[in-house]
Amino acid sequence: MSDTTVIRVGDDYDVIIGNGVLDQVVAQVPDGAQRVLIVHAPVMADTARRIASAAADSGLQAVVELLPDAEAAKTADVAVRLWSVLADAGFTRTDAVIAVGGGATTDLGGFVAATWLRGVAVVQVPSTVLGMVDAAVGGKTGINIPEGKNLVGSFHPPAAVVCDLDLLRTLPQADLAAGLAEVVKCGFISDTRILELAADPVAATDVSGAVLPELIARAVQVKAEVVAADLKEAGLREILNYGHTFAHAIEQVSGFSWRHGDAVAVGMVYVAELSRRAGLIGEGLVDQHRKALQSLGLPTAYPVDGDAGERWSALRAAMGRDKKTRGSTLRFVALTGLGAPTRLSGPDEAMLRDAFDAVRA
Template identity: 70%
Template sequence: MTSIISVGGDYDVTIGAGVLDQVPESLPDGVLRVLIVHAPVMAAAAWALEDDLAQRGIGAILAPLPDAEAAKTAEVTAWLWGLLGEAGFTRSDAVVAIGGGATTDLGGFVAATWLRGVPVVQVPTTLLGMVDAAVGGKTGINTAEGKNLVGAFHPPAAVIADLSLLRTLPREDLVAGLAEVIKCGFIADPAILDLVEADPQAALDVDGEVLPELVRRAVQVKADVVAADLKESSLREILNYGHTFAHAIEQVEHYTWRHGDAVAVGMVYIAELSRLAGLIDDDLVQRHRAVLSSVGLPTAYADGDWEALLTAMRRDKKTRGDLLRFVALTGIAQPTRLEGPSAEDLRAAYDAVSV
């Protein structure tokens, strides 16, 4: 079954098995050339798309990227700008990004910055990309100082999420992607948590009925939030639940951690911090640990450098001046902000996830 979810009426997210062939039709009218940026493992899909476009009279340039976060650098971005410049790409041309979250982040950023914006079609090939990175128009690259500190808001022309691509995804990457799905359950849709808790293994079965439903629900949560707040001025911040500590882990670990694994620990961290602040009770903290661990996600981060983590958190996009700000909960599907927690509580929450 194919599902189409509208993001504020601006573009659609198409979700289903075998929908990859809809990429050419999703390009805006009049596109003459396409830059296809793709993850290393998506070379065959990129070649197939190049052939399909050629039959429609559309030229394509293939740009294979370094793997994962290694692609999200200023150097790779400049190389792609060079390809566009050499080919004389204009605003009647487009970018297609085929790969995981790092690929769609980079592809979107290149599209956002070339000629101040050309169309991009996002083709996420990982669970994480489908439910999070490719939807919403947030694009970016990393710097030595932190993750996604350089970026732009640039909504795609379309998102094509072919669930059949998940069959070849390593299990550990599928598990990591579930962190963003579970996050949507905590901040907005409790039915997600119910589905995972009822049968954690079914949540990891690509050919079953539960995982596609989880993807649809998570995309709907993100679509609803993004439609109400494209540029993260208020409501959209709730999508960063668990991400403040997660991004700190990623930076300190030099991006060797999977994003979803870091987000899982980040959600437990903010749950512990929220409990210390009197926002939630022990039961809700335990529910975080239980549902995340049931699908194989980590809930602890041992032997970290607390001062380095704290420094990284202070660079978070939600920080204002010296005021650390977190997305927190007062209950399931009841997000709020936690601003300026004490140094003692920050450390105590860390101690709780470092054992």
């Protein structure tokens, strides 16, 4: 793989992946902009200042705003504060937002850009594996409300996504592994070569090696192809939600204390167990899920303290609010084989509970 990989998402924008590509961020701001709002996660303060300095050097007025950490950034209160900042600074429809941080930061930054004056440009600068392969690519933006994750949002493709792999060097190992859950997901639903590469956990988690950049690029390619064909999730794009129905329920019930990737890992095992019970796949593919995820240090079981029935009731209610649900019918992305996604609609309630018992620790 060359030092820099550029993946085109349809005819809309580029995802730039490589080491030392941070200096390309300001160049991705559309012509005509006079101001940029740079929102950043707490750990990205130095990076945000560096981008702000480059913006000023290019003649842009840069406004820098610190966000709360992780999912705490994705609230209506934070969005309102940023809208006020944009208003006070005189941002117009030709100006832009730059979001620097993990998936929560890019989700929030994209949502603010989508809603300010009914849409201004956003350049996404993800700083985590999860952000690079999932949140920042595809144009999904959103915030959380107490009733569920990402229930308020908009489709708003970015002007560009700049993935500087150097930003991963300070990423905690647990966060790096959590991001790889979304990479492995792409292996199960599409590019099976990903599973082969991820089978070496040392190489897959080495930020200085050649395997991790290839894994990131392959996962981005999978998402780019799906999004280009179905931006607004009318059909095909739903496959990117493999494992997410149960994962979002875990996050909501836990008060968003779970890492997203950890929840997705358990969610994939859950839907694999559900798929087996529905007669779609065999035990071997279920086992492959557990082995692939465990080798990367990801959880494959959901711990339950106390009444399992009460916990299941909370999770089941949360799944009922999933975006794929139609009426009262639960719909899951499932598999009929490796790299062969399908949809499973309205599985029997006993089957749903049985799959939960199979992943319950």
